Amino acid sequence: MTFKSLxxxxxxxxxxxxxxxxxxxxxxxxxxxxxxxxxxxxxxGYRGFIVHRRYDNGQERCVGCxxxxxxxxxxxxxxxxxxxxxxxxxxxxxxxxxxFTRCIFCGFCVVACPVNAxxxxxxxxHSSFTREGLxxxxxxLLALGDRCEDESIAYLKVRNMxxxxxxxxxxxxxxxxxxxxx
Amino acid sequence: xLNDLASAVIVIVAVLFVLLTTVAYxxxxxxxxxxxxxDRLGPMEVGPWGLLQPLADGIKLISKEDIIPSDADKxxxxxxxxxxxxxxxxxxxxxxxxxxxxxxxxxxxxxYITDINIGILYVLALSSVGAYGxxxxxxxxxxxxxxxxxxxxxxxxxxxELNAGxxxxxxxxxxxxLSLVKIEAAQSGGFWHWYIxxxxxxxxxxxxxxIAETNRTPFDLPEAESELVAGFFTEYxxxxxxxxxxxxxxxxxxxxSIATILFLGGWNSPFAFLDFxxxxxxxxxxxxxxxxxxxxxxxxxxRLRYDxxxxxxxxxxxxxxxxxxxxxxxxxxxxxx
Numbered sequence: 001m002t003f004k005s006l007x008x009x010x011x012x013x014x015x016x017x018x019x020x021x022x023x024x025x026x027x028x029x030x031x032x033x034x035x036x037x038x039x040x041x042x043x044x045g046y047r048g049f050i051v052h053r054r055y056d057n058g059q060e061r062c063v064g065c066x067x068x069x070x071x072x073x074x075x076x077x078x079x080x081x082x083x084x085x086x087x088x089x090x091x092x093x094x095x096x097x098x099x100f101t102r103c104i105f106c107g108f109c110v111v112a113c114p115v116n117a118x119x120x121x122x123x124x125x126h127s128s129f130t131r132e133g134l135x136x137x138x139x140x141l142l143a144l145g146d147r148c149e150d151e152s153i154a155y156l157k158v159r160n161m162x163x164x165x166x167x168x169x170x171x172x173x174x175x176x177x178x179x180x181x182x
Numbered sequence: 183x184l185n186d187l188a189s190a191v192i193v194i195v196a197v198l199f200v201l202l203t204t205v206a207y208x209x210x211x212x213x214x215x216x217x218x219x220x221d222r223l224g225p226m227e228v229g230p231w232g233l234l235q236p237l238a239d240g241i242k243l244i245s246k247e248d249i250i251p252s253d254a255d256k257x258x259x260x261x262x263x264x265x266x267x268x269x270x271x272x273x274x275x276x277x278x279x280x281x282x283x284x285x286x287x288x289x290x291x292x293x294y295i296t297d298i299n300i301g302i303l304y305v306l307a308l309s310s311v312g313a314y315g316x317x318x319x320x321x322x323x324x325x326x327x328x329x330x331x332x333x334x335x336x337x338x339x340x341x342x343e344l345n346a347g348x349x350x351x352x353x354x355x356x357x358x359x360l361s362l363v364k365i366e367a368a369q370s371g372g373f374w375h376w377y378i379x380x381x382x383x384x385x386x387x388x389x390x391x392x393i394a395e396t397n398r399t400p401f402d403l404p405e406a407e408s409e410l411v412a413g414f415f416t417e418y419x420x421x422x423x424x425x426x427x428x429x430x431x432x433x434x435x436x437x438x439s440i441a442t443i444l445f446l447g448g449w450n451s452p453f454a455f456l457d458f459x460x461x462x463x464x465x466x467x468x469x470x471x472x473x474x475x476x477x478x479x480x481x482x483x484x485r486l487r488y489d490x491x492x493x494x495x496x497x498x499x500x501x502x503x504x505x506x507x508x509x510x511x512x513x514x515x516x517x518x519x
Contacts, residue, residue, distance in 0.1 A: 018482045022219045032223040 042122045044151075044158040047105045049123040050098060051145030051152055052138060053116065060142060061117035064093035068109035068118060076102035077109060096138040101131055107159075116161060119145070119152035189291030197274055197295060205431040206236040212477050219481040246420035251324060254417065258322035263418065263425035266315025269308040270432035276301040277439050278363045280462035281449050293462065294363065301362040302354065305440060306347050309395065312429065313339040316397075316404065319426070320414035331413025334488065335404030339395055341495040346391035348503035349384035352510040353377050353444045366448035373452035378445040383506045385445045387499055389475075392437035394495070396430060398476055400483040401491060438472035439465075 008014065033040055042048075054060050064081025082094035110118045123144065128134050136144075145152060156162045210225065210232065217224030225232030250259055280293035298304060313336060320332020356377055357365040369375050378385050394401035405413030415426045442448055446468045449461030486494070 015483065019478060022478060022482045025221055026215070026218045028221055030218070030223050031221050032226075034223070034226060 044154040046120070046122050046155075047107050048121045048151075049100065049126060049144060050103065050105075050109065050118055050120055050141070051148060052096070052141040053119055053145050053149075053152055054142065060092070060138075061115050062093045062096060062138075063115055063117070064091045064096075065114065067112040067114065071108045071112040073106060073108065074102045074104045076100070076104075093138060096141070098136045098141060100126070100134040100136060110155070110159070110161070116156060120155045121145075121148040121151040123148060123151075185289055188289045190295065192289065192291050193293070193295050197277075197279075198271070201271065201274055201432065201435065202428075204435060205428050206240065208431045208434070208473065209239065209427070210236050211473070212480075215474065215477040216481050219478070240424070243424040244421055248420045248422065249417075251417050253324040255322040255324065258318050259417075260422075262315050262319030262322055263415075263422045263429070264315070265318060266312050267425045267429040267432070269311040269315075270429045270436060273305045273308040273436055274432075274439075276304055276362055277436075277443070278366055278448065279465050280460065281366075297361055297363045300360045302350055302360050302365070302440070302444075305362075305436070306343070306350070309433070309436070310339070310343055312433065313343075315426075315429065316414050319418070323414070323417035325417050327410045327412070327416040328414050331404045331410045331416070334410075335397060335414055338397070338401065338403060338491065338495075341492065342391040342394035342401075342499075345387055345495060345499040345503050346395060348500070348507060349381075349387040349391065350444060351507045352381045352384040355507070355510050355514050356380060362443050362448075366443055366450065369447035370450050372454060373447065373450075376445065376447040376450070381445060381506070381510070383502060384510075385441070387503050387506070388441060388444070389472075390499065392441060393476065393479060394491070396433045396437055396476075398430075398434070399480040400486050402485060403488055403491060434473060434476055435469065438469045438476070441472050442468040 052060060052062060064079055066079050066081060069077045069079045076099045078095070078097045078099075079093050080095040081091050084090040084092045105120070107120060110120055121144070126134070153162070213235075214224040214232075225235040228234040228238045250256055275295040276298060278294040278297070316335045316339070317332050320328040320330075320335070323329070353365065354360060357368040359365060359368070369377060397404045403413075404410075405415070410416070415423055418426060442465060448468075449465040451457050451459060451461070451464050
C-alpha cells in the first residue's frame with residue numbers, strides 16, 4: 001500500500017467525492033413531471049388511441065375494405081364489410097371492432113387506410129376495469145374521433161398522409177368524396 | 183415533591199411528543215432528501231409538498247390487518263417489536279436538550295428528564311437491549327429471511343457496539359464524567375473546546391459504528407432488500423411493522439444526539455457572540471445535521487458485503503478505538519501531571 005492510497009483511505013477521499021456528487025444533485029433542478037397536474041406536450045406524430053374519422057358533412061369515411069385488418073400485425077382489428085343499405089354502389093363497415101388490449105399502436109392501419117378513415121390521437125389514458133371496456137366498437141371509435149378531430153388531422157398531416165385530401169396526387173391514395181345526399 | 187413530579191411529567195410528555203413527531207417526519211424528510219439527491223421530488227401528493235404524508239402513512243399502517251404467521255412463535259412475535267421500541271425511546275431520558283431550566287404553568291423544570299451519573303452507560307446498555315427485539319422478532323417469525331436477517335443483525339450490532347463503546351471512552355477520559363449534562367458543560371466556551379478536535383478518531387469511529395448500529399446503509403445488511411426481502415421484519419405487517427420502523431428512526435435520533443453531545447458540544451454555541459440563539463436550537467441544529475448526514479450517506483454509498491463489514495469492524499475499527507483510548511489516556515495523564 002502506497003502512502004497516497006493509505007492517506008486516501010484514512011481521509012475517506014473516495015467517499016467524499018461520492019458525497020460531493022449527491023450533494024450537488026440535491027440542489028439540481030428536479031426532473032419529475034407531476035403527471036395528473038402537469039402534462040408534457042406531445043408531438044403531433046404521437047401514436048395514441050386510434051380513431052375513426054368522418055367527412056365534413058358528418059358521414060363516416062370507412063368503406064369496409066379490410067386493409068387495416070389485413071396489415072394489423074397484432075390482429076387487433078376486425079372488419080365486416082357490407083353493401084351500404086341506402087346506396088348500393090358504396091360499401092361500408094357493418095361491424096368494426098378495435099381491440100386495444102392487443103393493439104401495439106404501430107400506426108400501420110392508418111397508413112393502409114386508402115380513405116383516411118383512420119388516424120391517431122394524443123389520447124393514452126383510457127384505462128378500464130374490464131377487458132370489454134378496451135374493445136372499441138365503431139361508434140365508440142367515431143365518438144373519440146369527433147372529440148379529437150384536430151389531433152387526428154394533425155397526425156395525418158405530420159405523417160404525410162394529408163395530401164390526398166387536398167389534391168389527390170399521392171399515389172395509391174384515392175380521393176373518396178362523401179356520398180352525395182340528395 | 184409534588185413540584186418535582188409535575189416537572190418530570192411535563193418534560194416526559196414534551197420529550198415524547200417531540201420525539202414521536204420527529205420520528206414521523208423523519209420518514210418524510212428521508213424520502214425528500216433521497217428524492218432530491220436522485221433528481222426527484224419525493225412525496226408531493228398528500229398536503230402541500232406532501233407534508234401530510236407521515237399522517238397518511240400512520241393511518242394506513244394502523245388500519246392494516248395484523249397478520250401473524252401460523253408457524254410463528256406467537257407470544258415472542260407479539261412482544262419483539264415492543265422490546266425493540268421501548269429501549270429506543272426510554273434512552274432519551276438522559277439526553278439534555280438544552281441548558282437553562284424553564285418555567286411552564288408555574289413549575290420550574292429542566293430540559294432533561296433525569297441526569298443520572300452513568301448517563302452514557304445507560305444509553306449504551308439500552309441500545310444493546312434493542313438488539314434483542316430484532317433477534318427475537320427474526321427468530322419468532324419462523325422464516326428463513328427473518329432468521330438470516332436477525333443473525334446478521336445480532337453479529338453486526340454486537341461487533342459495532344464494541345467500537346462505539348470504546349470510542350466513547352476517550353471523551354469520558356477528557357470530561358471525567360459519565361453524566362451527559364456534565365460532558366456537555368465541559369465543552370462550553372467556543373467550538374475549539376468541543377471534543378471533536380482532540381477526539382477526531384473517536385468521532386469518526388463513533389459515527390461509522392452509529393450508522394452500523396442503527397442498521398442503515400451502507401451497513402443495512404440485516405434488512406438487505408435485494409437478498410432478504412426485509413430481513414428480520416419480513417413477516418411483520420401493520421402496526422408491529424411500524425413499531426420496528428419507529429425504533430429504527432428513534433435509534434437514529436439517539437445516535438445523532440449522542441454524537442452531538444459527546445463530540446459537537448451539545449447545546450453549546452460555536453462562538454460567544456452567537457449565544458443569543460437558545461441552546462435548544464443549537465442542539466437541534468446539530469442533531470439534524472447528523473440526521474441529514476445519515477440520509478446523505480444512504481443516498482451515496484452502496485451496501486457492504488458481509489465479510490467486508492465484519493473485517494472492517496474487527497480488524498480496523500476495534501484496534502483504532504483501542505489505540506485512541508490508550509493515546510488519550512497517556513496524553514491526559516502527562517498533561518495533568
